[in-house]
Amino acid sequence: MKVLFIGGTGFISTSVSRLALAKGLDLYLLNRGLQKPDLSGAQSLTADIHQPEQVRAALRDLKFDVVVDWIAYTPEDIERDLAIFRGRTRQFIFISSASAYQKPPGHHVIRESTPLHNPYWEYSRNKIACETRLTRAGREEGFPVTIVRPSLTYGDANFPIALGGWGCYTLADRLKKGRPIIVHGDGSSLWFVTHAEDFARGFLGLVGNTQALGEAFHITSDEVLTWNQIYETIADALGVKANIVHLASDFIARISPPLTGPLLGDKTWSAVFDNSKIKAYVPGFQAVIPFREGIRRTLAWFEADKNRQRVDEVVNAELDRILAAYAAKAA
Numbered sequence: 001m002k003v004l005f006i007g008g009t010g011f012i013s014t015s016v017s018r019l020a021l022a023k024g025l026d027l028y029l030l031n032r033g034l035q036k037p038d039l040s041g042a043q044s045l046t047a048d049i050h051q052p053e054q055v056r057a058a059l060r061d062l063k064f065d066v067v068v069d070w071i072a073y074t075p076e077d078i079e080r081d082l083a084i085f086r087g088r089t090r091q092f093i094f095i096s097s098a099s100a101y102q103k104p105p106g107h108h109v110i111r112e113s114t115p116l117h118n119p120y121w122e123y124s125r126n127k128i129a130c131e132t133r134l135t136r137a138g139r140e141e142g143f144p145v146t147i148v149r150p151s152l153t154y155g156d157a158n159f160p161i162a163l164g165g166w167g168c169y170t171l172a173d174r175l176k177k178g179r180p181i182i183v184h185g186d187g188s189s190l191w192f193v194t195h196a197e198d199f200a201r202g203f204l205g206l207v208g209n210t211q212a213l214g215e216a217f218h219i220t221s222d223e224v225l226t227w228n229q230i231y232e233t234i235a236d237a238l239g240v241k242a243n244i245v246h247l248a249s250d251f252i253a254r255i256s257p258p259l260t261g262p263l264l265g266d267k268t269w270s271a272v273f274d275n276s277k278i279k280a281y282v283p284g285f286q287a288v289i290p291f292r293e294g295i296r297r298t299l300a301w302f303e304a305d306k307n308r309q310r311v312d313e314v315v316n317a318e319l320d321r322i323l324a325a326y327a328a329k330a331a
Helices: 011-022 052-059 075-085 122-141 170-176 196-204 227-238 249-255 257-267 276-281 291-303 313-330
Strands: 002-006 026-031 043-046 066-069 092-095 145-150 181-184 216-219 244-247
Touching (some): 011 026, 026 052, 066 075, 075 122, 181 227, 216 276, 244 249, 249 257
Parallel strands (some): 002 026, 026 043, 092 145, 145 216
16 A cells, blocks of 8 residues: 655654554655655655645655545645545545544543644634545545544653643753643543554554544543643652642633643543544454553653753743742632
């Protein structure tokens, strides 16, 4: 099966690329070539997806069984993809986001039939608009689309957290030094975190799956955790006790407006994902990496090389600013 990944070297997509190669897929990666993960066996096409003429030159007359765009975020990106890939693929998979589901949720159990609506986060609204455009293309012109909505997914190089930095070692560094960390709300809301390798197993079951055309799926673990448990499990894996400060999400967002979307538009609310649909379309799929094991693998990756243990002082300063604002309010 000939498969093209647009991107393919990010947090989630690298794990999917590795498993795709292990399964013997004929994998092409189209990107700018800036990140160099070990994906020997993949064929590289160097182009900036935002430069359609570069892309057409790189693609030449190639056609694919499946095209996956990992880095489409706006309706304009979708119009570009439609223009390039009409007639080039039998299946186009769009990576949306579980944050597109209704916020505040009408019910804590999330199914693919849950309405899409997010007044808090432009990122999510753009993903909804992308889905809407692709669904129309499927209905009106038979464009062969499948939609996948990841939730909070982690792997070697990132911690699945709400606050404390993404793709860096900042949270672990604060925990090891006994510095306070922030957990939104009282930490009791329910959430799912999913290892990228588990996501990859479900995802690749949709690749080339003609029954998945015209359908949308989320792919998550079935392990339900509270946010307190998520942070405490990370601390336990580090061998320390977490110094947790609970702060209301709306207070955090008021002090740091960029966090409005990720919190009020996503992680504030309890979300229990029903994975019945992906399991029906991909028989045998089951997430098998519990968080306590997955996070130890993440920490082992960071600890294997000191150069990976990057502390983002911008993140540190923002956390401290929020904590200082709370202390001043409480005084």
